[in-house]
Amino acid sequence: MTKMLFISFLSLFLVSNYAESCFSDSIDMIQDKSDKKEDNKTEFSDLPSWSSARGVRVLVNVDSFGAVGDGVSDDTKAFGNAWKQACSTSTSVLLVPPDRIYLVNATKFKGPCAENLIIQIDGTIIAPGEPKNWDPKNPRIWLYFSNLKGVLFQGDGVIDGSGKKWWAASCKKNKTNPCVGAPTALTIDQSSDIEVKGITVQNSQQMNFAISKSESVRVFNVMVSCPEDSPNTDGIHLTASQNIVLQNCKIGTGDDCISIVSGCSNIKMESIYCGPGHGISIGSLGNDNSTGFVTAVVLDTAFLKGTTNGLRIKTWQGGSGYVRAVRYQNVQMEDVANPIIIDQFYCDSPKSCQNQTSAVEISQIMFEDISGTTKSQKAMKFSCSDTVPCNHIVLNNIFLKRSDGKEAETFCNSVNGYEYGYVQPSADCLMQSNHSFQQHQVKSERLIHTEL
Structure with missing residues (x-):
C-alpha cells in the first residue's frame, strides 16, 4: 500500500510539473511577443500618422469616421x-478616445487584419439599454x-453592456419569463x-x-464588474x-468569476x-449527455471574498470525458461558501435531473496551501459519482475554518486520494501519507492580498 501511495504521488507530481512547464513556455512565448509590441508603442496625437524613433504608426480615430x-x-x-x-x-492604431461615451449596437469586427494592429480603448463604449432595440x-x-492574429487590446477605457433591463427579464430573476440567451459583451473568437x-x-x-x-x-490588469445579483x-x-494566461485580474460579478469549459x-x-461571484469554476461539463475535456489548469495566488463557491469543478450526470491535471495553490478565502467543491451531480435546471451512471471523469486534482474562512458547515465537498469516482485527489496544507467559530467539516462520496501536511478540516475519506518528503507545515506567512 505504501509503495502504491508513493507511485500515485509521484505520478501526480510529474503531471503537475509537466503542466507547469507547458505554462512557462506559453508565458515566455507570449511575453516575447508582448515586448516586441511595446517597442512599437507611441504616444497618440490628433494627427492621422507620425514618425518617431520607435517607428511609424497610423492612427485611425473613430471620431474621424463620424x-x-x-x-x-x-x-x-x-x-x-x-x-x-x-x-x-499595417501598424495601425484603432483609437477610441478618452472622455467620450460611444453608443454602439452589436458589431462583428472580423479579420484577418494587417500586421501589428493595436486597439486602444480609452473612452467608454456602451450598449443600447433596451433589449427591444437590439x-x-x-x-x-x-x-x-x-479571426485575428497578433493583436493588442489595451487602454484605460470601459466596455459597458448596460445590462440592467436584460437582467430583469431573465428567467432566473422572473421565473414566469422564458429562459433565453443574451449577448456577451466582449468576445474574442478563433x-x-x-x-x-x-x-x-x-x-x-x-x-x-x-x-x-x-x-x-494573455489577459492582464483587466477588471470585470457586475452586481452580485446579475444572472449568468x-x-x-x-x-x-x-495556452491562455490570466494575470492580475479583479473580477466581481453575479456568476462565475472565471469559468473554464470543454x-x-x-x-x-x-x-x-x-x-462577489460564484467562484473560479471548471465546468459545467457533460450537459445533455455531452462529452467534455479540460486538462492542465493551474491557479496560483488568488483571493476570494464573499463568493458562493470557491474552487469548483462541476459536471452533469450522464456526461463523458474528463477533467485532469489541475492544481490550485496559494489561495486565501474570506467568508466563502463551499471553498473547495467537486460536484458530479450539478443540475442547473428548473426540473430535477435524472440519476445516470455515466459521468465526466475527474482525476489528478491538487489543492495546496488553501486557507481562510467559510460560511458553510462543509468547507470541502467531494460529491462524486458512485460509478465514476474522483481519483487522485490530493490535499496539502489546507486550513479552512468557519466564520462563526463553529467546527468545519468535509463531505465525501466516492472519492479516492490522500492528504498530507496540515489539513483542516480533515478529509477522513482520503488516505494520509507520512512520507518525510511529503511533510509540510502550515505556512506562517499567509497570502496577503493587495487589491489590484
Missing part, C-alpha cells in the same frame, strides 16, 4: 468603418472580434497571439468577456481554447481577485 461620442447618438456605423480602415492598414441578427453578441490589458468590462447583458476557439491569449454574468469565460487546456491563472 462617431459623436455623446452617449446618445448611434456610433455603430462609424466604428464599423473605422475598423475596416484599421484592419486593412439587433435581431446578433442576439448573442455585442462586441465580437474574430484568434491567436492576442493580448488584452488594462480595460474594464462591466454590466454585461450576460457573459462579460468570452475567449473561444483561440490560442495563445460570468466574468471571464474560456471555451475550446489553449476543449480548454494549458490554462494559467495568477494573482486573481474574485468577489
Whole structure:
C-alpha cells in the first residue's frame, strides 16, 4: 500500500510539473511577443500618422469616421468603418478616445487584419439599454472580434453592456419569463497571439468577456464588474481554447468569476481577485449527455471574498470525458461558501435531473496551501459519482475554518486520494501519507492580498 501511495504521488507530481512547464513556455512565448509590441508603442496625437524613433504608426480615430461620442447618438456605423480602415492598414492604431461615451449596437469586427494592429480603448463604449432595440441578427453578441492574429487590446477605457433591463427579464430573476440567451459583451473568437490589458468590462447583458476557439491569449490588469445579483454574468469565460494566461485580474460579478469549459487546456491563472461571484469554476461539463475535456489548469495566488463557491469543478450526470491535471495553490478565502467543491451531480435546471451512471471523469486534482474562512458547515465537498469516482485527489496544507467559530467539516462520496501536511478540516475519506518528503507545515506567512 505504501509503495502504491508513493507511485500515485509521484505520478501526480510529474503531471503537475509537466503542466507547469507547458505554462512557462506559453508565458515566455507570449511575453516575447508582448515586448516586441511595446517597442512599437507611441504616444497618440490628433494627427492621422507620425514618425518617431520607435517607428511609424497610423492612427485611425473613430471620431474621424463620424462617431459623436455623446452617449446618445448611434456610433455603430462609424466604428464599423473605422475598423475596416484599421484592419486593412499595417501598424495601425484603432483609437477610441478618452472622455467620450460611444453608443454602439452589436458589431462583428472580423479579420484577418494587417500586421501589428493595436486597439486602444480609452473612452467608454456602451450598449443600447433596451433589449427591444437590439439587433435581431446578433442576439448573442455585442462586441465580437474574430479571426485575428497578433493583436493588442489595451487602454484605460470601459466596455459597458448596460445590462440592467436584460437582467430583469431573465428567467432566473422572473421565473414566469422564458429562459433565453443574451449577448456577451466582449468576445474574442478563433484568434491567436492576442493580448488584452488594462480595460474594464462591466454590466454585461450576460457573459462579460468570452475567449473561444483561440490560442495563445494573455489577459492582464483587466477588471470585470457586475452586481452580485446579475444572472449568468460570468466574468471571464474560456471555451475550446489553449495556452491562455490570466494575470492580475479583479473580477466581481453575479456568476462565475472565471469559468473554464470543454476543449480548454494549458490554462494559467495568477494573482486573481474574485468577489462577489460564484467562484473560479471548471465546468459545467457533460450537459445533455455531452462529452467534455479540460486538462492542465493551474491557479496560483488568488483571493476570494464573499463568493458562493470557491474552487469548483462541476459536471452533469450522464456526461463523458474528463477533467485532469489541475492544481490550485496559494489561495486565501474570506467568508466563502463551499471553498473547495467537486460536484458530479450539478443540475442547473428548473426540473430535477435524472440519476445516470455515466459521468465526466475527474482525476489528478491538487489543492495546496488553501486557507481562510467559510460560511458553510462543509468547507470541502467531494460529491462524486458512485460509478465514476474522483481519483487522485490530493490535499496539502489546507486550513479552512468557519466564520462563526463553529467546527468545519468535509463531505465525501466516492472519492479516492490522500492528504498530507496540515489539513483542516480533515478529509477522513482520503488516505494520509507520512512520507518525510511529503511533510509540510502550515505556512506562517499567509497570502496577503493587495487589491489590484
